[in-house]
Amino acid sequence: MTSESARRVPAPDNENGDIAALMHGLGQGARAAARRVGTASAEQRNRALAAMATSLRERAPAILAANRQDLADARAAGLAPSFIDRLALDEARLEAIAQAVADIAALPDPVGKVLASWTQPNGLVFERVATPLGVVAVIFESRPNVTADAGALCLKSGNVAILRAGSDSFRSSSEIAAAMQDGLAAAGLPREAIQLVPSRDRAAVGAILKGLDGNIDVVVPRGGKSLVARVQQEARVPVFAHLDGNNHVYVHGEADLAMAHAILINAKLRRTGVCGAAETLLVDEACAATHLKPLVTALLDEGCAVRGDEATLAVDPRVTTANEDDWHTEYLDRIIAVKVVPGLDAAIAHVETYGSHHTDAIVTANEAAATRFLAEVDSAIVLHNASTQFADGGEFGFGAEIGIATGRMHARGPVGVEQLCSFKYRVHGQGQVRP
Numbered sequence: 001m002t003s004e005s006a007r008r009v010p011a012p013d014n015e016n017g018d019i020a021a022l023m024h025g026l027g028q029g030a031r032a033a034a035r036r037v038g039t040a041s042a043e044q045r046n047r048a049l050a051a052m053a054t055s056l057r058e059r060a061p062a063i064l065a066a067n068r069q070d071l072a073d074a075r076a077a078g079l080a081p082s083f084i085d086r087l088a089l090d091e092a093r094l095e096a097i098a099q100a101v102a103d104i105a106a107l108p109d110p111v112g113k114v115l116a117s118w119t120q121p122n123g124l125v126f127e128r129v130a131t132p133l134g135v136v137a138v139i140f141e142s143r144p145n146v147t148a149d150a151g152a153l154c155l156k157s158g159n160v161a162i163l164r165a166g167s168d169s170f171r172s173s174s175e176i177a178a179a180m181q182d183g184l185a186a187a188g189l190p191r192e193a194i195q196l197v198p199s200r201d202r203a204a205v206g207a208i209l210k211g212l213d214g215n216i217d218v219v220v221p222r223g224g225k226s227l228v229a230r231v232q233q234e235a236r237v238p239v240f241a242h243l244d245g246n247n248h249v250y251v252h253g254e255a256d257l258a259m260a261h262a263i264l265i266n267a268k269l270r271r272t273g274v275c276g277a278a279e280t281l282l283v284d285e286a287c288a289a290t291h292l293k294p295l296v297t298a299l300l301d302e303g304c305a306v307r308g309d310e311a312t313l314a315v316d317p318r319v320t321t322a323n324e325d326d327w328h329t330e331y332l333d334r335i336i337a338v339k340v341v342p343g344l345d346a347a348i349a350h351v352e353t354y355g356s357h358h359t360d361a362i363v364t365a366n367e368a369a370a371t372r373f374l375a376e377v378d379s380a381i382v383l384h385n386a387s388t389q390f391a392d393g394g395e396f397g398f399g400a401e402i403g404i405a406t407g408r409m410h411a412r413g414p415v416g417v418e419q420l421c422s423f424k425y426r427v428h429g430q431g432q433v434r435p
Contacts, residue, residue, distance in 0.1 A: 019203045026162055027212030029192035030135045034160045037193050038132045042109035044187055045155055049105035052152065052183030056098040059179045064089060066171035067144065074142075074168055082273035082332040086142045087169055097145050097176075101152045104399035110417045111158040125428040130421040132158030134217035137208045138402060139164045139231065141223035144172035149393075149400040150220070151180045151194040156399075157420035160193040162216065164208060166223070167200040174198070209234045220415065222403045240411050240419075242403040244330040245275035246356040247388045250347045250373065251295065252364030253286025259385060260291060260363045261298055266387040267361065269302055273332050275404060276359050276391030280327065281338045282347050285311075288340050296338060304334045311340040327354040344369050348376050355379060357406045359391040380406050380413040 037045070056063070067089040074087055089097075113130040120126065136159050140146040147163055154161040165173035177196035184191050197204045208216060209231060220240045221231040231239055249267050251260045267278035281299075283292045293315040299306055300318050307322040319338075326337040327350070341347045351360050361383040362373040370384040381391050381404070391414070393401025398416030405411045411419035 019199060019201045020207065022199060023197070023204055023207035023212055026195050026197065027135075027215030029190075030160050030162050030195060030212075031215045033190040033192040034132070034134050036190055037155065037160050038111075038134070038158045040158070040189060042111065044189065045109075045158070046105040048155060048183050048187035048189050049101055049152055050183075051186035052148070052180050053098045053102040053105075055179040055182040055186075056094065056101065056148065056176065059175060059182075060091065060094055063094060063172060063175040063179070064091070066175045070144075070169055070171050079168070080333065083142055083168075085271065085273045087144065087172075089144060089172060093145070097148045100145075100394060100400045101148055103394075104152045104156050104417070107156060107399050107417060110156070110421050113421075115423055122432055123430060124432055127426040127428075128423050129426055130418070131424050133420055133422050135160050135162065135215055136218050136220060136402070136420065137162045137164070137212075137216045137237075138220045138222065139205055139208060139227065140169075140221075141166035141227060142168050143222070144169045144176055146222055146402075147173040147176040147196065148180060150402045151177070153400055153402050153415075153417055153420060155184075155189075155193060157417040159420055160195075162195050162197065162208065162212075164197045164204055170200055205230075206234070209236065211237045220403050239407075240403060240405045240415055241407040242275075242405060244356050245277065245358040245391070245404075246280070246328065246330045246354065247276065247278050247358055247391070248280045248282055248347075248351050248355060248360045249278045249388065250282040250341075250351070250360070250362045251284060251287065251291055252344065252347075252362055252366060252369050252373075253284040254366040254369065255284075255287060255291065255363040256365060257287075257291050257294060261295060263361065263363055263385070263387050264295055265298060265302060267389055268299065268336050269304060269334065270387070270389050272334055274389065274392075276389045277332065278361070278388045279329065279331050279336060280350075280354070281336055282341050282350060283338070284344075284347065285340050285342050292338075292340065299336060299338075302334075304336055306336055306338055308338040309340060312338040330356070344372060348373060351377050351379070358404065359383070359388045361386060361388050380404060 116128040136154050138150040151161050180194045181191040218238045221228045306319045307326045308319045313319050322337050357379045359381040360377050360379045374382045393414035393416050396414050401414040403415050
């Protein structure tokens with residue numbers, strides 16, 4: 001793809017001719033840009049990020065107009081309110097996106113950081129040094145902010161990004177990508193360092209998963225189970241897997257009720273459509289007599305449907321029966337499953353059986369119980385006395401995130417600039433030869 005073609009914002013239904021040729025060009029452009037971005041100075045990359053934030057603010061009217069079109073189509077299609085919430089932009093959300101890009105510029109530069117160093121008896125000095133991954137492909141669905149977050153994080157870590165937006169956010173994402181490219185150009189970096197696939201054709205995803213002729217180094221899927229499953233099954237390149245967020249809040253027998261109430265309402269209802277939203281409440285039978293009814297009533301009074309076990313059904317007639325599927329479900333809506341468990345062991349077993357290894361929390365004043373929960377629950381993020389909605393790269397101090405990885409590779413939890421780096425070894429000698 002030429003710089004001039006990358007400058008144009010694609011029309012919503014423009015498939016740009018043959019998809020194979022289009023994707024091949026994107027891959028070649030990305031690989032060429034990676035060589036320049038990977039050796040660019042931290043100062044130049046930071047200037048580009050600052051220019052991107054400015055461009056996002058300047059292009060706000062066009063971005064919001066595009067988003068209104070995307071929202072109109074989504075509503076006409078009858079999509080769920082939680083989906084609409086993830087898709088929607090307004091002036092405040094767009095300003096937050098621009099500020100996140102600016103904040104990423106202020107993060108310490110990860111590229112070239114010496115991770116470890118040592119000297120061998122023969123005098124050779126070894127250094128393990130952080131290096132960019134190269135070309136990162138991000139396949140996402142309804143969240144247009146991913147365009148800015150992923151592009152900015154990739155640039156900060158010396159990588160380039162190929163972004164494939166879902167058809168529902170195509171217009172919004174295209175406008176945001178154009179703003180990001182303007183920032184690159186202003187700093188003298190190639191526009192191909194952040195490319196949004198200018199097509200809604202689903203064949204583009206297949207081309208990315210095949211690696212674009214060796215031009216993609218890692219794929220990050222951000223979306224529902226079907227998208228992640230397809231990426232994991234078909235990808236011929238490494239994947240940072242982001243599974244669904246079937247997250248739990250466990251109210252231990254020694255939990256403070258007021259604290260449990262505040263954490264639960266925030267974890268479930270602050271934003272129901274985010275991956276850090278709580279989907280199951282577990283209440284210890286040791287405190288069920290005092291805690292279960294107030295917590296369930298609070299949820300119901302806030303307009304949250306409750307699906308519960310036998311003990312939960314008994315506390316309020318508005319509760320409906322939970323079935324086996326409910327314990328597995330990421331609702332992303334004003335619905336929660338509630339169960340009374342006979343202690344810490346049962347709570348951990350439930351989370352490990354039904355959870356998605358994303359984010360799980362315990363509320364308790366008992367430090368020993370908290371220590372066990374944090375150690376034994378095998379999730380990317382585990383919290384003690386805090387809302388699951390802190391599962392966010394910005395809240396971790398990463399500036400933003402490209403996704404939350406739930407696998408066990410080097411990138412786990414929020415994937416920020418450090419997780420977007422690999423490493424190489426630098427070895428310094430004084431003429432040594434191996435005997």
